[in-house]
Amino acid sequence: MDLLSFNLPLVALLPFIGAPLAAYAANFNRVASAWTAGFVTLVSLLLLLPAASLPFEGQTLIQSWSWLPSLGLDFAFRLDGLALLFSLLILLIGLLVILYARYYLSAGDSMGRFFAYLLMFMGSMLGIVLSENLIQLVVFWELTSLTSFLLISYWQNQQDARDGARMALAITGAGGLAMLAGVLIIGNIVGSFNLTEVLASGDLIREHDAYLPALVLILLGVFTKSAQFPFHFWLPHAMAAPTPVSAYLHSATMVKAGIFMLARLYPALSGTEAWGWLVGSAGMITMVLGAYTALFKHDLKGLLAYSTISHLGLITLLFGFGTKLAAVAAIFHIINHATFKASLFMVAGIIDHECGSRDMRKVNGMLKYMPHTAVLAMIAASAMAGVPLLNGFLSKEMFFEQAVTASGGNMLAWAIPVLVTLGAIFSVAYSLRFIHDVFFNGEPVGLTKTPHEPPRFMKIPVDILVMLCLGVGIAPMILVAPILSVAVAASLQSATPEFSLAIWHGVNLPLIMSFIAMGIGAIVYFNREKLFRWHDKNLPRVDARVLFNMVLHGVLVATGKVSRLFDRGSLQNATSWVLLTAVAAVAYGYLQFSSPLLGNRALMPMDWLTFALATTIILASVLCAVLHHRRLVSLIIVGVVGLIVSLGFVKFSAPDLALTQLSVEVVTIVLLLLALFFLPQHTPQERNSRRMTRDIVLSVSAGVSVMLLAMAVMTRDYAPISDFFIQNSKPGGGGTNVVNVILVDFRGFDTLGEIVVLALAGLGIFAMLKDLRLPAPLHDIEGREWNHDPHPPIMQTLTRLLFPLMLLVAVFIFLRGHNLPGGGFIAGLIAAVALISQYLANGIAWTNARLKVDMHIVIACGLAAAFLTGLVAILLSYPFLTSTFTYLKWPVVGKFEVASAMAFDLGVFLVVVGATVLILVELGKLSHASHRMQQQEHY
Amino acid sequence: MEWLIAIVIGVMTASGIYLVLRARTFPVVLGLTLLSYAVNVFLFVMGRLQIGQAAIIDPSAPGYTDPLPQALVLTAIVIAFGMTAFLIVLALKARSELGNDHVDGMSYVAEEEAAKQHKAEQS
Known part of the structure; x- marks a missing residue:
């Protein structure tokens, strides 16, 4: 088999399979789970590589399996340049994060849980970027919300971790629902959920009336996930996560999922004024606001969080410009931001690890203590600020250039470049703060431990990422241009525009903007004390967490009030509300019913016997x-x-x-x-007469409604679908008892479900009765003692004599079931009665000594028989549970029919016997045990 | 005849529901048993009433009743048994854990107090 026909789903699903393995490996050795996670990631990467060359040849690899064809749903995966770029980012940075996390987590943290969550998250991300089907994409999208919830709340004992995780889940989960709605609208417009068709139908979508709602819904999903204004506030609170999680989720993966959707659906949705305004303004506000706020954060991770928000805004803004070159710049900046921000988060983690604090007012002068880390951090932060010879500079220059061209001809012409430069000024200022405040600026203040360099291997991931920042900054055409080019082609669904990643473009407006930003940024930073004071004095402190908690609390209180209206802890009240609703619904139905209540079907004549029995x-x-x-x-x-x-x-x-x-x-x-x-033995008299009256009224009205409903149906003629069953019972199912053939053949799957329920009920009862002890009453209700002879000889003798006969009846009923009334259910019940009467007459000990069969095994055998009958059909490439039959000539008996459905019916039989006997014998044992207890007390 | 059967269904439903709304576990289980009889018969008569037309294929048969509701009801009877068994054992478990057989797990004394409080609230 060709690997290229099925490798993509494996790439995405392998981490999910690896997650329990990683958790399991932690039982043996803490580090083993890290190795497992790394190994699984590496295998995923290796599975992806054989297909990696296809996008460069201009091919899009699609692997599709039919899932629900009637709904147009396929289980479909897609690998094009964009998917390849993101998969590589997810897997490679994932590998580095796994290596880093192995050293970051302390002895008290559960490694197994961490790496299991991380792998599940990785699988969900890969699922998003590799999906061809949009519904499937949304499923993976929601999975990232769930798994990121688990990762952010990893330190479950911390209140802020739990709150942050809940906020992230609420915001991104709600966004995911909006996105699902948007995707459904698009699927409805295009008539397909497959990206290939959706991306080719851009004009159709844009001209449709439902374009605007679809766009807004999808953008809601994008903006919540990628922390765009006004949904940005969850991201800083998610910093309560362990730093490797932040490095992974909040630099390279989760928050980029929203951006990925912008790039993915770009050909289908972009190019309208609404797109430009919505995407552009959200991006612009987020970029400036994020950069400004970042400067005032004293927490290292807080600074990085707001910086991430700002950079995500920048990328969003680029997509909002709507030009092809802007898309190139956006995707280029995705790569660059992932590399420098992941390394900066890792540095923040190292500093936290070594100093026990992330507060920049305390952590100063680190250059002396950890020179290696300091150099790495300085390079990465410079890339974040957009210093030449680093990757951030290149994409920032492209961004400036787009900002200048995009503003042409508009009355707001001057606004865009000015705002963009303003954002860049703050960006330089906070990057400078990261470098100067942490690594210079005097001596550390009030640290509990003396910092030193972290373990060698903890720095390796940072080394690699910083080398990439440098490498891409110096030799962009070699390192990044090819993959960038194919990713852009896939995102635009057209040829990549000419772009040049040169370091020197001559002195032009973007370069001047860069220098202005750097100059003023430095001035802003060194005058920060004044700015901080002004900021603290004049700007109101808006804590989104307070607002969010208020809303959440309000919703919880309101729902609590509503449910307490109906349920005040009394089952009787709750049940009566349910019944009242049902009765009201039926009454409403009658009122809406315009034709006469009774139909014209001729009524049957009454006979006296039936009348007498019915009266009884x-x-x-x-x-x-x-x-x-x-x-x-x-x-x-x-x-x-x-x-x-x-x-x-x-x-x-x-x-x-x-x-x-x-x-x-x-x-x-x-x-x-x-x-x-x-x-x-008695129910106490009730005193609450109001409740009794209410219940009588309720039950009588329910009875009358049901009676009328039954009458309305019985007096009307109808066209049943059962003719099919009657006609095909003999030729198709090989049996003349249509009811039985329906059970074991036509609707065999239903029956399978039902015997599973019965088996579960039996096992549940077994579990509940285990170790249950109840005091048995010493005498009956009228004060008589129980009979001391629990097993009367006449009954014993009779049941023992009857036992073979009863079993014979069961077998007879079972065998004839396919053709005459009978079958597995009935035969099983009869056999169960036969066994139970032995238990009743002879006692449990006597019967168990002779019946050496565990009823659990009987139930298991029954379920297995029923399942295997179905599986055999699959093996012979028929649908599940297809039956067949043939006729055998047996001596004496004559012509005899053998149907595969009989094996299924045997399964039914065994489950019914097993479950019934298990339930009753367990109950019997209970009384047996308490009788014994009693006797012991007696003597 | 149809009226008779419909009345039987209605009365079984009403008695079942009345018992389901009682405060002790045993009557509730009995009520559910009655209610499941009523539901089963109700489902069964969706195939209309037929006499002497069992759905057994036979060339000499005058006609066949609708076998589909019968197949549904057959499994429903067995499932209802499983449900009854589960519930009654749940009631035993509740008795053992809570020391009483009230559906809300209230003891007799607590119940008296609740009734008094209820009266006080009303007056």
């Missing part, structure tokens, strides 16, 4: 409700009702139902009797 059932039901204080009596009455119902099934052409109801009835009554032994 009506009386019994009413009596049951009236006499419910006497529990044993009401239980017997319920038994009467059940038996008459089964007679009703006999009367109205449903022999299978009658048999099932009859055997279930026996089992249910035995079960309830066993349970009643441990419960009070």
Whole structure:
């Protein structure tokens, strides 16, 4: 098989498989989980590499599997230049972060949990960038919100980590929902969710009426994820995450997902005035505001967070310009920002690690203590400021150039370059602060430990990233131009425009802007004390967290009030609300119903026997409700009702139902009797007459509505879909009992689900009854002692004699089930009754000594038989649970039909026997144990 | 005949719902059992009432009833048994953990107090 036909989903899904492995590896050795994570990342990378050359040849690799064809949904992956660039960023920076985190995490942190989360996050990111199907993309998008929540709240004992994570999840999760809505609109316009078609239908989308809502919804997703104004406030609070997480999520990956969507949907959505205004203004405000705020943050990571917001704004603004060269600059800056910002976050982590503080008012003069780290940090921060010979300079120059050209002819012509320069001034100022305040500016103030260089390997990731900053800055055409070119081509879906990544373009306006920014930036920084004072005095402090918490609190209080209206901790009240709603809904339905309540179908004549039985059932039901204080009596009455119902099934052409109801009835009554032994024999009288009146009114109105509904249906003719089943039962399913053939063949999958439910109920009961001890009453309700002979000889003898006969009946009912009333359910119940009567008559110990079968195993065998029957069909390349049958000639018996559905029915049989016997015997054991307890007390 | 069956369904439903709304676990379980009979019969009659037309393929049969509701109800009967069993064991567990069989886990004394408080609030 060709690797290129299935490697992309593996690349994205492998980290998800690796996550539990990494968590598991931590059980053996802390470092092992880091190795596992690194190994998994490396394998993903190796799987991607064989396809890496395709985008350079101008090909787009698409791997697609049909998922829900009726909805136009495919499980589809896509590798073009843009996807390749982002995948490489995610995987390579991921590798570096894993190496860094292995040294960053302290002995008290769980390595397994960290790397498992990190891998899941990586897989989600890869899923976003490699998706061809937009719905699938949104699924991965939401997965990044969830996994980043886990990563940000990694230090779960810290309040700010939990709050920050919750805020990030609320904002980005809500944005993801908006994006889903936007994607659905686009899919509706284009008629396909596949990117190939969507990207080719740009004109169709832009001219559609629904373009604006779709654009706004998608931009909501983008802006929340990429922390654009006014949704930027979650990002600084997410800094409560461990620093490797910040280095990964908040420089190279998660926040870039929004930007990625801008680049991805650029051909489909851009080029309109709305796009320019929305994207451009959000980007512009975010860039200036972020850069300005960053200068005033005393926390190193806070500075970097606002700087990230500012740079994301810059990239967004570039996409807002809407020119092809602006897109080149934007994608170029994505690469550059990822490299310098990841390294700066790592440096901040190293300083935090070594100094125990990130406060720039305390951490000063670090050059002396960690010269190596200082050099790395200075280079990376210079790249952030846009100093020549570094990568940040190149993309910033391109950005300035675009800002100058984009403003041409507009009345705001001067505003864009001025604002852009203003942003750049603050950018230089905060970069300078990062360098000067931390590494120079005197001696450290009040640190608890003496800082020194971190372990060698902790610096390697920073080394590599800083080398890239330098390398790209000096030799851009060699290092970055090829991949940039294919990424831009994929983003624009057209030929890449001519661009030049030269270091020297001559003295032009962008260069002058750069120098202005650097000059004024330096002045601003060295006069920062005045600026800080002015800032503290004149600008109001807006803490988004307070606002956010207020809104959140308000919502929680409001929802709490609403639910307390209906639920005040009483099940009776809650149930009556549900029932009242149902009755009201039915009543409303009747009122809306215009045609007469009853139809024209001829009514059946009444016969006296039915009338008598029906009267009995009506009386019994009413009596049951009236006499419910006497529990044993009401239980017997319920038994009467059940038996008459089964007679009703006999009367109205449903022999299978009658048999099932009859055997279930026996089992249910035995079960309830066993349970009643441990419960009070009487229900205390109720005093709340208002509640009783309310319940009577409610139940009578429910009864009347159901009666009328049943009447409305029964008096009308209808066209059932059952003709198909009746016609195909014999030729298609090989059986003449249509009900049974439906169960084991036509609707076999449903039956499979139902026996799973039954098995789960049995196991759940087993779990609940384990170690349960209840005091058994010493005597019955009238003060009589229990019989001391629990196993009367006549009953013992009779049941032992009857046992083979009962099993024979079960086998007979089972075998004929396909053609005549019977089948697995009924046979299983009969066999269960046979076994239970042995337990009842002879005691649990006696029966268990002879019946050496664990009922858990029986249930498991039954489920396995049913499943395997289905799987065999798949192996023979038929759909799941397809059945077949043939006729065999057996001696004596004659012609005999063998259907594969019988194996399925055998599974049903085993599950029913297993679950029923398990439930009753466990209950029986309970009484057995308490009897024993009692006897011991007696003597 | 149809009226008779519809009334049977209605009465079983009403009794079942009344019992479900009681305050003790055992009547609630009985109520659910009754209610599940009612629901099963209700579903069953969606295939209309037919006499002597069981859905067993036979050339001499005069006609067939609708087998689909029957198949649905057959599994529903068995599932209802599983549900009843689960609930009654849950009730036993609650009795063992809470020491009483009130659906809200209230003891008798607490219940008396709640009733008094309720009366006080009303007056």
